[in-house]
Amino acid sequence: MSGLEDLYREIILDHYRSPRNKGTLEAPPAHRTEGFNPLCGDEVVVYLAIDDDRRIADIKIDGQGCSISQSSASMMSAAVKGRTIEEARELTDTFKAMMSIHETDIGGDGSEADAPTEGVNAELKLGDLEALRGVVKFPVRIKCATLSWNTLNQAFDEAVQTSDT
Ligand code: ZN
Numbered sequence: 001m002s003g004l005e006d007l008y009r010e011i012i013l014d015h016y017r018s019p020r021n022k023g024t025l026e027a028p029p030a031h032r033t034e035g036f037n038p039l040c041g042d043e044v045v046v047y048l049a050i051d052d053d054r055r056i057a058d059i060k061i062d063g064q065g066c067s068i069s070q071s072s073a074s075m076m077s078a079a080v081k082g083r084t085i086e087e088a089r090e091l092t093d094t095f096k097a098m099m100s101i102h103e104t105d106i107g108g109d110g111s112e113a114d115a116p117t118e119g120v121n122a123e124l125k126l127g128d129l130e131a132l133r134g135v136v137k138f139p140v141r142i143k144c145a146t147l148s149w150n151t152l153n154q155a156f157d158e159a160v161q162t163s164d165t
Contacts, residue, residue, distance in 0.1 A: 030058070044070075
């Protein structure tokens with residue numbers, strides 16, 4: 001029992017100490033979106049470069065906060081880089097389903113927000129993100145874990161709005 005929890009803690013600490021895709025992109029042309037979690041003081045800044053195929057060509061993460069918020073942002077960036085916006089939104093739904101959060105304002109369309117996890121594209125595995133599963137036991141920390149994903153979705157909304165006009 002403790003073996004798995006130890007492994008999860010190791011993964012979270014690894015992402016916290018060596019965050020993936022840490023840094024900034026020049027915005028514009030990249031899109032810059034900030035997210036805050038006032039409950040914990042977490043800050044996540046997402047920089048997105050989206051190519052003509054609506055694919056995330058590059059993503060950088062900046063910000064500061066607790067280990068849960070920053071490691072989640074690191075894992076999120078690694079999980080969505082190279083994916084299309086649609087795939088990334090699907091992954092967001094999968095992650096948030098794991099976090100047992102049902103917010104109506106996520107994803108924009110909301111069409112698949114209530115889809116069961118089993119229906120999710122098998123290729124969209126959570127991987128390291130599974131390590132955050134234990135956060136559900138601490139409701140006050142869930143906002144820490146979902147902050148980067150909410151910020152990512154907000155970034156998509158803004159990026160799509162800009163490119164569609
Ligand atoms: Zn936090």
